[in-house]
Amino acid sequence: MIEVQDLTKYYGNFAALKGISFTVEKGEVVGFLGPNGAGKTTTMRILTAYMPPSAGKVTVAGYDVVDGSMEVRRVIGYMPETVPLYPDMSVFGYLDFVAELRGVPDRWDRIEDVLDRVGMLERADSLIRNLSKGMRQRVGLAQAIIHDPEVLILDEPTIGLDPRQVLEVRQLVRELGRDHTIIFSTHILSEAEQVCDRVLIIDHGQIVAEGTPQNLRDRLQKGGRLFVRVGRADGDVEALLRKVPTVREVTSAETGFIISADDNVGVRPAIARAVVEAGWDLLELRPLAMTLEDIFLELTASDEDTAEPEPEEE
Amino acid sequence: MTDETLVSEKTEEVTEAPPRQGRPNGLWAIFKKELGHYFTSPIAYFVAFATLLLTGLIFSNDLRSRVLxxxxPDGxxxxxxxxxxxxxxxxLLTMRLLAEETREGTLELLLTMPVRDGDIVLGKFLGAWAYFTIIMVVMLVYPFILASVSSPDQGVIITAYIGAWLFSGxxxxxxxxxxxxxxxxxxxxFLGVAAMVVLWLAEILAPMAPPELRxxxxxxxIEGHFSSSFARGVIDLTDVAYYVFMMAGALFITTRIVESRRWR
Incomplete structure (x- = not known):
């Protein structure tokens, strides 16, 4: 559905994207994950034919974003980070405007359907200026799906919402994901975990990791860490744990010890045996699940300070 | 031959039968939006009010002194x-048209719609011109009043209206x-006013300029093409061409500027 090859984008001399490549299959929900300024918005703006790439080839539904720009715009529904709304218009008037721009047939019926879907039917006649942030976000979503696009591109759809609204929008995106191809950017990692089939982690204009949330976690968890809690110890627990084969590192945590081992599955019986043989009680022995947060920090921590700010919304 | 064209016409009709199926009409949508906006915007009402008030005062004063x-009569x-x-x-009427879209980020919406950049610009321009045309239609009350109290030269009034309309465009x-x-x-x-003043004063400044520039x-x-021709009952093609060229040129440059936003 979407193919990106060696996509490069320069703003002046600054390389916002340094040759990224990926594909998105029909029906997939793909999350772009990355800190601000990583190149997420730039990638999306190129995908939506808002601006042309400096180099590389991007096709959406078989159309090139430069040569087939109009066709690309037709198959894409896009919600930019700052939701593009006209405060003086009513919700209905706004959607009517967008629907006419897009040449949606039977506009009024379609607007009703879409408003129902985002749960804004009863606010159809409200002026947009009087809506809460969460409602505006939903109107923005309604705008993006008004023409039932094959591809939906959502730039940080949950930013600035309160926790309940965040849940609602995520729910909505998951629902839409059943019959749309969705690319959706976020810097909240749990969000990507919950909503996406696949995650691309972008940093400094490059893809630093790619895979299902589960996959990514497994991959980076190799030789992961264990938490061990020992009760009633009358000796040096840390020293004992260190002696267990394949254990690389032991650090004492609040109530126990965190162990890094080369093989976090095979080492568990050895630890249990060692503790019991010493005559102590083993209260807890569990793997520490690495969240995407950890993965993310590990992948992108290298040169945090040099991060360039993302180009501001104009 | 005729049969063939008939058939192709028919198939075209069939494909176009469902209402607006797959035929985005950006120009029309933007035109409607902008024209509609003028009827909810305080600035637009102010412009209409000021125009009609000032021209009304001028009209009645002029009429009184001419009677005296x-x-x-001079329409x-x-x-x-x-x-x-x-x-x-x-x-005043046009300053928000693109500036606000840029500031509010709605230009990003328009530029990712299946609409040509030129249609966005043209739609906005036509919306503004249509609004001003409505004001000018209301101003037709003056020649009617004039005609009811005297017998002015209708020809001059008509050409002057055409000229003023082109001027406004x-x-x-x-x-x-x-x-x-x-x-x-x-x-x-402010930039718009400054540009208009420069264009307005160009003729007055001409004698002071180096001879080759005069x-x-x-x-x-912009004023010379009105006051020395349309306002005297003359429709000179050069003057028509001047205003048309000004419109086309300004709209072309505007489109280029909008396009350039994509490259930043």
Missing amino acids: YQAP TVVLQTLVFLMIFLAP AALAIGLLFSAVTENQIVAG PFLREIS
């Missing part, structure tokens, strides 16, 4: 006033151009 001095006085007022009115296009330059409405307005300055004078 037994002078022949073009209000239009002379109107074209002068356009220096301020056109930027050019002025609005120039205002729109400056709305594309900046995202600050006020700055756009004909050029006289030619670009």
